[in-house]
Amino acid sequence: MKFNTDKVPPASSFxxxxxxxxxxxxxxxxxSADEPDASDGRVRLSDIAQRLATGQTTRIVCFGDSITGxxxxxxxxxxxxxxxxLALQQANPRANVEMINAGSSGHTTVNALARIDxxxxxxxxxxxxxxxxxxxVTRVSLADYRENLxxxxxxxxxxxxxxxxCTPNSVYENPARPNDRLAEFSGAVRQLADELxxxxxxxxxxxxxxxxxxxxxxxxxxxxxxxxxxxxxxxFAELMTQEICGxxxxxxxSAPPIDALHHTFxxxxxxxxxxxxxxxxxxxxxxEVLRKHFPDAEIDVTTWPVEGQSVAEMAEWAKRIRxxxxxxxxxxxxxxxxxxxxxxxxxxxxxxxxxxxxFAGRPWDVVPxxxxxxxxxxxxxxxxxxxxxxxxxxxADLDTVDDAATSDRTELIRRIVQGxxxxxxxxxxxxxxxxxxxxxEWIAEQKRTWMAARNMLPAHNDHVFVPAQSWPHQPGPRxxxxxxxxxxxxxxxxxxxxxxMLTLHNWGGERCAGTASPxxxxxxxNVIAVCVDYLQSGRKSSIDDPEPYDFGYLQAxxxxxxxxxxxxxxxxxxxSYDDGRIYCTGGSGGxxxxxxxxxxxxxxxxxxxxxxxMKKLSDDIAFNLAGGSGLNARWSRDRHSTYxxxxxxxxxxxxxxxxxxATMTERNHQTKIVVVHGVNDSxxxxxxxxxxxxxxxxxxxxxxxxxxxxxxxxxxxxxxxxHALGNRTEIVFQVAGEYLLPDGVAAKRRVGPSDFxxxxxxxxxxxxxQFVISxxxxxxVSRFVPGVVSEPYSDSR
Numbered sequence: 001m002k003f004n005t006d007k008v009p010p011a012s013s014f015x016x017x018x019x020x021x022x023x024x025x026x027x028x029x030x031x032s033a034d035e036p037d038a039s040d041g042r043v044r045l046s047d048i049a050q051r052l053a054t055g056q057t058t059r060i061v062c063f064g065d066s067i068t069g070x071x072x073x074x075x076x077x078x079x080x081x082x083x084x085x086l087a088l089q090q091a092n093p094r095a096n097v098e099m100i101n102a103g104s105s106g107h108t109t110v111n112a113l114a115r116i117d118x119x120x121x122x123x124x125x126x127x128x129x130x131x132x133x134x135x136x137v138t139r140v141s142l143a144d145y146r147e148n149l150x151x152x153x154x155x156x157x158x159x160x161x162x163x164x165x166c167t168p169n170s171v172y173e174n175p176a177r178p179n180d181r182l183a184e185f186s187g188a189v190r191q192l193a194d195e196l197x198x199x200x201x202x203x204x205x206x207x208x209x210x211x212x213x214x215x216x217x218x219x220x221x222x223x224x225x226x227x228x229x230x231x232x233x234x235x236f237a238e239l240m241t242q243e244i245c246g247x248x249x250x251x252x253x254s255a256p257p258i259d260a261l262h263h264t265f266x267x268x269x270x271x272x273x274x275x276x277x278x279x280x281x282x283x284x285x286x287x288e289v290l291r292k293h294f295p296d297a298e299i300d301v302t303t304w305p306v307e308g309q310s311v312a313e314m315a316e317w318a319k320r321i322r323x324x325x326x327x328x329x330x331x332x333x334x335x336x337x338x339x340x341x342x343x344x345x346x347x348x349x350x351x352x353x354x355x356x357x358x359f360a361g362r363p364w365d366v367v368p369x370x371x372x373x374x375x376x377x378x379x380x381x382x383x384x385x386x387x388x389x390x391x392x393x394x395x396a397d398l399d400t401v402d403d404a405a406t407s408d409r410t411e412l413i414r415r416i417v418q419g420x421x422x423x424x425x426x427x428x429x430x431x432x433x434x435x436x437x438x439x440x441e442w443i444a445e446q447k448r449t450w451m452a453a454r455n456m457l458p459a460h461n462d463h464v465f466v467p468a469q470s471w472p473h474q475p476g477p478r479x480x481x482x483x484x485x486x487x488x489x490x491x492x493x494x495x496x497x498x499x500x501m502l503t504l505h506n507w508g509g510e511r512c513a514g515t516a517s518p519x520x521x522x523x524x525x526n527v528i529a530v531c532v533d534y535l536q537s538g539r540k541s542s543i544d545d546p547e548p549y550d551f552g553y554l555q556a557x558x559x560x561x562x563x564x565x566x567x568x569x570x571x572x573x574x575x576s577y578d579d580g581r582i583y584c585t586g587g588s589g590g591x592x593x594x595x596x597x598x599x600x601x602x603x604x605x606x607x608x609x610x611x612x613x614m615k616k617l618s619d620d621i622a623f624n625l626a627g628g629s630g631l632n633a634r635w636s637r638d639r640h641s642t643y644x645x646x647x648x649x650x651x652x653x654x655x656x657x658x659x660x661x662a663t664m665t666e667r668n669h670q671t672k673i674v675v676v677h678g679v680n681d682s683x684x685x686x687x688x689x690x691x692x693x694x695x696x697x698x699x700x701x702x703x704x705x706x707x708x709x710x711x712x713x714x715x716x717x718x719x720x721x722x723h724a725l726g727n728r729t730e731i732v733f734q735v736a737g738e739y740l741l742p743d744g745v746a747a748k749r750r751v752g753p754s755d756f757x758x759x760x761x762x763x764x765x766x767x768x769x770q771f772v773i774s775x776x777x778x779x780x781v782s783r784f785v786p787g788v789v790s791e792p793y794s795d796s797r
Contacts, residue, residue: 043162045199048127049245055094055769055786060084061102061120061161063112063152064131066227067168068103072357073223074230075366075421077257079103083230083237084129086254086475091247093472093642094784100125105360108136109148116152121159128156129240131166131203133185134226137177146188153196164243165193165200166236170207171226179208201239207232219346220415223354229419247642254476258449258467260423263365264290264328265450273298277321278330279306279314282369282439286330289440293447304331310338311348318355325364329356332369335409342412349416357420368417370426371410373435449479457569461489461519466565468558469781471535473547473642481533482562483511485518487526491575494528497742499581499606500566501527502559502597507549507589507614507631510537514587515611517729524733525740527581530566534558534593542589548643549633551617551653556596557773557782559584563597563604564756564779580749583740585609587728588684595655598671600762600773600780601755602664606748607672607739609732612681612723615688617645617653628685648766648784656692660764661699667762672748673703674736676725683723706735755780 051058062068062081070079085099102119104111109132120128130152136145149165156163167186170179186204193200211218221232228236234251241249267274268290276299278286287299302324306314311333321329331352339345356366417424425442427435445465451457452464465479487493501521506514510533518529534555536542542549563582570577582605586594591613598608620627622635622645635645651657673696677689689707696703708725712718717734719726738744755762755775762773769786 042157043126043160045127045162045164045244048162051126052088052092052095052097052245055096055784057096057098058088058127059098059100059123059125060088060127060129061100061123061125062129062131063116063120064103064166065107065135066103066105067134068131069101069105069360070103071105071227071360072354073227074233074419075256076357076360076362078230078233078421080233080236080240081129083234083251083254084240086470087237087241087249087251088244089470089472089475090249090251091241091245091642093644094646094786095472096783096785106135108132108140109145109152110136110140112152113148113155116155121155124159125156125161127162127164127244129164129166130156131168133168133182133189134171134177137181137185142184142188145185146192149189149192150196153192153198163198164240165189165198166240167200167202167204169203169226169228169232169236170211172222172224174225177226183208199243201236201243203236203239206235206239216342219343220412220419223350223419229350229416230421231415231419253474256418256421256423256477258423258465258477258479259453260367260449261328261365261443261446262450262453263363265447266454267327268294268297269454271296271298273300274328275300275302275324275326276328276330277302277304277324277326278328279304279332279369281374281435282330282332285436285439286328289436289443292440293443302326306332306334306337311345311352312339315348315351315355318352321355322358328365328367330367330369331356332373333371333413334374335371335406335413342409345409346412346416349413350419353416353420366420366422368413368420368422368424369439370413370417370424371406372427373425373438375427452479452482452565455565455569455572457491457566457573457575458484459491461485464565466562468535468561469554471550471554478535480535480558480562481511481537482565483518483531483533484566485522485529485531487522487528489519494570494575494577495526496576496578497526497581498577499525499527499583500530500563500577500579501525501583501585501740502530502532502563502594504532504534504559504584504586504590504593505537506587507592508539508542509589515590515728516585516587516732520729521585521732525583526742527583528566528577530562532559532562546634546643548635548645551614551621551633552592552596552655553649553653554782555589555593556600557780559593559597560601560604561779567754567756568778578749579754580751581606581742582750582754583607583609583748585611585732585736586613587611587725588613588723591684592655595673596653598673599655599660599664599764600782601775602667602669602671602762603752603758604750604754604756605671606750607674607736609674609676609736609740611676611728611731612678612684612725614684615655615692617650618685618688622650628687629683631683646768648768648771651766652764652771656688656695657764658695658699661695661701663764664701665699669701670750671702672736672739673701674739675703675705676708676731676735677705678708678721678723678725680721681723 081099081101085097088097089095100123112132153163167189171177221228223229238249264274283301283303291297427438449465452466463481463483466482468478468480503515503518503521505512512518512531518531521527521529535550535558584594584597584605591610594608595610595613598605619625621629621631622633624632636643638644675693679686693705708718708721717726717730738746739748759775764771769784771784773780773782
């Protein structure tokens with residue numbers, strides 16, 4: 001790609017960049033790829049790789065200067081240390097990683113030795129990743145730098161930690177830190193790594209190679225003269241992961257933090273004024289939109305001038321923003337704003353954003369707006385009658401904007417903004433609404449994440465986005481769409497007799513698909529019906545994407561988190577409800593998640609209703625084998641694959657596992673379990689349902705099974721002996737109404753505290769360890785704890 005000629009690739013095209021960078025690193029990494037035997041007793045990277053692969057707790061300290069620390073260059077919240085944790089988790093889904101950022105602005109190896117005891121050794125790391133040199137170049141001799149690094153390495157190794165060395169990145173040419181001088185210091189790191197048989201990530205060589213091959217792409221990794229932005233930090237993490245565990249990952253689609261407007265919303269909710277700094281027209285548009293959500297909002301607006309200004313002039317004006325101590329900053333540079341060339345545009349736009357942040361941390365909100373939000377569609381423009389005389393052809397030609405060039409600039413802006421680890425406002429390709437509508441919808445969605453974070457229930461039927469546990473196959477910030485349906489559609493109708501009922505969608509569905517109607521449940525059962533778009537909702541994520549289908553584990557944790565959020569929201573608002581009336585139902589995949597939720601929270605539900613759910617992650621479902629089901633969960637038997645299915649994971653996902661049922665019995669499980677299954681179901685095999693019910697009865701669980709055959713078919717509920725069954729709303733009422741209706745003849749109500757109140761741990765033993773679901777916080781957190789001995793994978797179950 002060259003500036004001004006080729007289109008800038010979107011963020012998803014980092015794969016090409018990664019290959020370029022990795023190829024540059026292969027030569028330097030080759031020497032450390034095959035580590036010598038640890039005859040000296042030192043911890044090696046191979047030991048760290050084993051810890052990661054087997055799920056043992058692995059503490060990693062990232063030791064460096066401002067390029068390691070989290071400052072405005074990467075958005076003030078995360079840096080390569082955080083991204084390395086995500087990359088290692090993605091490469092090793094069972095990993096239990098603790099990341100500690102020990103980066104400090106302005107520090108050299110001299111400062112590092114002065115604080116190593118407190119910031120590194122005291123943390124008892126298993127691995128220390130060391131990246132110094134950018135500041136040493138300016139005030140430490142090359143000889144001292146080498147010896148200081150040697151001392152740092154020795155201190156870490158003596159404390160029982162492995163060490164991974166990194167050279168600093170290359171920079172824009174500047175007199176303080178010329179690249180020739182950085183090359184010398186990087187050479188010293190390479191020599192030391194070779195001398196001490198240490199692994200090395202040669203960031204300098206990688207950056208220089210990319211700069212030679214594609215200077216435009218190199219620029220998009222940089223925040224200023226010497227500091228990479230988050231685009232660069234993602235590459236750091238990918239390279240380090242390759243060196244630590246020999247696996248290639250991509251963080252190109254890693255989501256930024258989800259708290260885009262939380263500071264602003266907090267102030268508005270507390271009826272405090274908001275200081276807004278915004279480029280036109282958003283200096284006028286934002287207050288109007290915010291007042292739709294907070295009618296009494298007091299907003300103090302400072303207009304960031306753009307009329308007739310170049311990007312460089314906008315960046316110069318931005319220097320005053322930090323002194324203003326704003327609450328919300330809205331950069332919205334047009335794609336047609338003047339700049340000498342694209343190189344200068346990138347450089348100046350970086351500073352538009354850099355000056356929008358505090359030096360460290362993110363005490364106020366920064367929300368960039370992409371140019372396409374204001375894009376006027378040609379079809380709309382033709383319908384507008386001009387109120388001035390049209391321009392002559394000559395003047396029109398002078399003002400014509402090249403659509404392709406504008407599109408290129410928009411992509412440049414997107415990449416720059418992504419380098420600040422921010423959520424931003426943009427227009428989807430198919431969106432033809434006015435700009436104000438686009439902005440309003442975006443703000444409404446951010447408000448839903450804020451409401452969930454603050455446990456604020458909507459007043460009427462609506463949805464929020466509840467924070468969720470990270471998914472190892474796509475680690476990073478994640479939220480779960482949680483839809484609430486009140487009796488009569490309003491929170492005010494909830495009384496001390498109202499319960500809560502999860503109704504969970506099927507595999508491939510979302511928003512209550514394939515399960516009981518939430519409005520029917522809410523109105524007929526007097527419950528708050530809750531639909532949860534748990535992990536991998538929708539066809540693309542659950543069926544079309546390559547990652548294996550979770551099959552109930554984190555999906556159930558998502559459902560339980562949504563339930564915890566509703567309970568806590570009611571309690572926090574002082575709203576009475578009947579906590580003993582907590583129920584769950586779901587169809588197909590939702591039936592599986594229902595059974596798993598009951599397993600992971602065995603003291604919470606009064607009654608659960610499984611309609612034609614999967615009972616176990618059998619081999620044919622897990623590995624797409626010919627056999628009892630056509631379902632394909634896309635797991636692998638290859639231990640080296642990130643999609644490897646361990647025997648432990650398979651054991652947990654069998655809701656009829658005798659060993660685990662015995663654990664539930666020991667914990668005095670009292671939930672009424674209602675199982676409904678068609679005798680001709682080949683999607684979720686009937687034999688699996690029979691086995692599960694047999695095992696539950698043998699464990700003395702309170703289970704009732706309805707195995708649907710010809711005599712059960714009727715006009716109201718059951719119309720099929722296969723997987724569909726019939727009307728799944730009416731099925732719930734027919735088979736479980738007596739347990740769910742407040743005045744049912746056998747109405748079920750939990751007695752005693754739920755798992756959320758017990759704040760205990762639920763532990764399920766497996767072949768090589770145990771799964772722990774902790775309720776120590778007000779929501780569940782799950783993890784796998786490996787045992788002392790890791791048995792080899794067996795195909796026999």
